[in-house]
Amino acid sequence: MVGVGIIGVGFVGRIHFNSWLKLPERAQLVALCDTEPDRRAGKIDNVVGNLEIKATSQPTGQSFKSYADYRELLAAPEVNVVDICLPTYLHAEVAIAALQAGKHVLCEKPMALNLEQCDRMLEAAVKAKGRFMIAQCVRFWPEYRYLKEIVDDQRFGPLKSLHLRRQAFLPLYTMANWLMDESIAGGMVMDLHVHDTDYVRHLLGQPDSVHAVGIDTPGRGVDHIYSFWQYPSNIPVLVEGYWDMPPGHGFNMGFSALFEQAGVTWDCATGKPLTVFLPNGSSETPEMPSNDGYSNEIAYFLDCIEQGRPPQVSTPQQSRDAVAIALAESESVRTGKTVKINWRD
Ligand SMILES: NC(=O)c1ccc[n+]([C@@H]2O[C@H](COP(=O)([O-])OP(=O)(O)OC[C@H]3O[C@@H](n4cnc5c(N)ncnc54)[C@H](O)[C@@H]3O)[C@@H](O)[C@H]2O)c1
Known part of the structure; x- marks a missing residue:
């Protein structure tokens, strides 16, 4: 049984809170930290975001301590696992401090705002005794896992x-x-689109280069992107992301993948299951496990801690690569040029 402390109990902190509660035999929430008094007290039913939070926080029967300052949470011996759900500009500082305090550290994506911060995190992770993983939930999402499998x-x-x-x-x-x-946030490409940047890197490896077009909004960053990834195989890969639709649009994530003997599509907003269209005109809807990517990533991180092995499904180096590619994609939008990705797996 590990003791878990969440730092940052906002939108995604609330989702993680609910996910940890699904593992009562293996993990106990022992500490919450937030600068907002209600949030660190666990009063988070009214915390919202851009996705519906399905599981609402229920009285847990577990008692946790509340902290306003993350350093105090890091000093608590009952906290073995630190789950960082803070705004992006705080990821590097707090993850490094948590690793140096000897904790296992799960940190929300994107890894950090820039490569200098990512490199300092990687350096701290090498010296640390705790496990370290960036919470790339899409790698753990059932439909995206299925796509990787096929x-x-x-x-x-x-x-x-x-x-x-x-x-x-x-x-x-x-x-x-x-x-x-x-x-302080990195804009849409670093915050939203980076999910797919990381996933395509996971699925197909590093591209040779990226070429992207989009809408760049002064002060807010690139709000809208169509990013073409170039591989030696010349497979057409388009990664599209935006957050500038009117509010009624809601949220969608999905994909269309064409294979030699099937077409596979999924869009979460339609409510329809992932569908495999076959050459003879028939279609299949393979059954997906019910757990979402957040619960799966947290359970996986816990497996790694319990089994004493470093996370392999998502490594910190790969999360650093996702930040590097996302920066290249933004650069391409701004310069109108193709940006070479100068490293290989
Ligand atoms: N994986 C996903 O699907 C997903 C979804 C949303 C956000 N995120 C990521 O999670 C992170 C947090 O985003 P969010 O949407 O939850 O933001 P948010 O603003 O809803 O939550 C952040 C919380 O951190 C608290 N906070 C800020 N500074 C603090 C400090 N110094 N000490 C303690 N608490 C502090 C705030 O009071 C707030 O409650 C971001 O990096 C974001 O990119 C990931």
């Missing part, structure tokens, strides 16, 4: 083209609206 095992033949999409309205819910300030 790309890898080629049960429908080789992949011929891929289009991923993440489409939303402007997220104005964050504390003091930090998310709308590119200098």
Whole structure:
């Protein structure tokens, strides 16, 4: 049994809170930290975001301590696992301090705002005794896991083209609206689109280069992107992301993947299951596990801690790569040029 402390109990902190509660035999929430008194006291039923939070926080029967200062939470010996759900500009500082305090650290994506911060985190992780993982929930999402499976095992033949999409309205819910300030949030590409950036890197490896077009909003960053990833195989890969639709649009994530012997589509906003369209005109809807990516990533991180092994499904180095590619995609939008990705797996 590990003791868990969440630092930052806003939108995603509330989702993590609910996910940890699903593992009562293995983990106990022992500490919450937030600068907001209600949030650190666990009064979070009214905390919202750009996704519906399905599981509401219930009285837990577990008692946790509340902290306003993260350093005090890090000093608590009953906290073994620190779950960082803070605004992006605080990830590096707090993750490094938590690793140095000897804790296991799960930190929300994106890893950090820039590569210098990512590199300092990687350095701290190498010296640390605790496990470290960036919470790349899409790698753990059932539909995206299924897509990775069928790309890898080629049960429908080789992949011929891929289009991923993440489409939303402007997220104005964050504390003091930090998310709308590119200098501390990194803009839509770093915050929303980076999910797919990380996933495509996971699915197909590093591209040779990226070429992107989009809408750049002064102060807020790139709000809208169509990003073309170039691979030696010449498979067309389009990664689309935006958060500038009017509020009624809601949130969607999904993909269309064409294989030699099937087409596979999914869009969460439609409420329809992932569908595999076959050459003879029939279609299949493979059953997906019911747990979402957040619960799966947390359970996986806990497996790694319990089994004393470093996370492999998502490594900190790969999360650093996602930040590097996202920065290249933004650069391409701003310069109109193709940006080379100068490293290989
Ligand atoms: N994986 C996902 O699907 C997903 C979804 C949303 C957000 N995120 C990521 O999670 C992080 C948090 O985003 P959010 O939407 O939950 O933001 P949020 O503003 O809703 O929550 C952040 C919380 O941190 C608290 N906080 C701020 N500074 C603090 C400090 N110094 N000490 C303690 N608490 C402090 C705020 O009071 C707030 O409650 C971001 O990095 C974001 O990119 C991930």
